[in-house]
Amino acid sequence: MAETSKILIVEDDYEIARIMRDHLRREGFQVAWASTGVEGWDDFKQDSFALVIVDLMLPEMDGFTLCKTIRLESDVPVLIVSAKNEDENKILGLDLGADDYLTKPFSLRELTARVHSHLRRYQRYATKHSNEEMVTYKHGLAIDFVHEAVFMDNELIDLTAKEQDILFLLAKNPYITFEKSKIYEHVWQLMNVDGNNTVTVHIKSLRTKLGDTQKKAKFIQTVWGAGYRFIGEQLV
Known part of the structure; x- marks a missing residue:
């Protein structure tokens, strides 16, 4: 699964983005990185991704808006990663279409487990609907x-x-x-x-x-x- 899965990370913190990107690449994924919400949306429209990782506090377009915008276009899994730990932020993110919420700081092992879990689910969904072009x-x-x-x-x-x-x-x-x-x-x-x-x-x-x-x-x-x-x- 990992060899053909492409992941988009939308994160404005360079160090966090670099750590996630390098780790997921070592896990065998293809990874693209965008540093703003608008850049992330542009990348999403230009390519085909199996999963999107989104921070909430983004310049130009915040993570909530990006999640909502992506969900209007696609059923691709969206994983929010954020330092915001309040329940209302988690609920709002999930209500806008995100599939999961990971609070910073988190372990790379947990990130990998969440990514694999959502990719397995999405692969089953995509296979089921593959003839509905x-x-x-x-x-x-x-x-x-x-x-x-x-x-x-x-x-x-x-x-x-x-x-x-x-x-x-x-x-x-x-x-x-x-x-x-x-x-x-x-x-x-x-x-x-x-x-x-x-x-x-x-x-x-x-x-x-x-x-x-x-x-x-x-x-x-x-x-x-x-x-x-x-x-x-x-x-x-």
């Missing part, structure tokens, strides 16, 4: 999340990168309403500003390409006063 919906929509392609009536749809990011965000989290500001912050990785109409414009273009009208939505529904949600009915 293409998800099909009523009204002709099909999404290949693995190869990042969208089809309508078996024809490839030409989406912009941001349109695709919005669709994938909503479709991976069906029936969950996202405020426009949250969509913008997740997809553009920038703080939303008052009066920003960017998401509205991209949603309109995306709906046009999907043949989805606002009044009789098949895929993207407007929740008035709240935001948007994906309501596509998945075919079994």
Whole structure:
């Protein structure tokens, strides 16, 4: 397992990151390191990781936000390591999608045991769902999340990168309403500003390409006063 597993460490303390990285490499893992939350998110999007280790106190984007952002995109195991020992921090981290919480200081032996445990679970999960690359919906929509392609009536749809990011965000989290500001912050990785109409414009273009009208939505529904949600009915 270790030979093919790649781990991402997001930790701003160089010495702690170096110790974890060197130890996990000796254990046979491939390891990448990011020193800020934004850098960690960029690395996560650019590569395929089997597990992510996240500190809570990170510059640019804190660990809580990074955990939440990763979980919207992936089921990869997330292990929080933090000097914060308060129960509320542990609960919040787990509620946002983290799988485990390790309080600093911790032994490298314990870190290794936690990593192996979560990788075994994730490997079983990934094997079970390995044939679910293409998800099909009523009204002709099909999404290949693995190869990042969208089809309508078996024809490839030409989406912009941001349109695709919005669709994938909503479709991976069906029936969950996202405020426009949250969509913008997740997809553009920038703080939303008052009066920003960017998401509205991209949603309109995306709906046009999907043949989805606002009044009789098949895929993207407007929740008035709240935001948007994906309501596509998945075919079994």
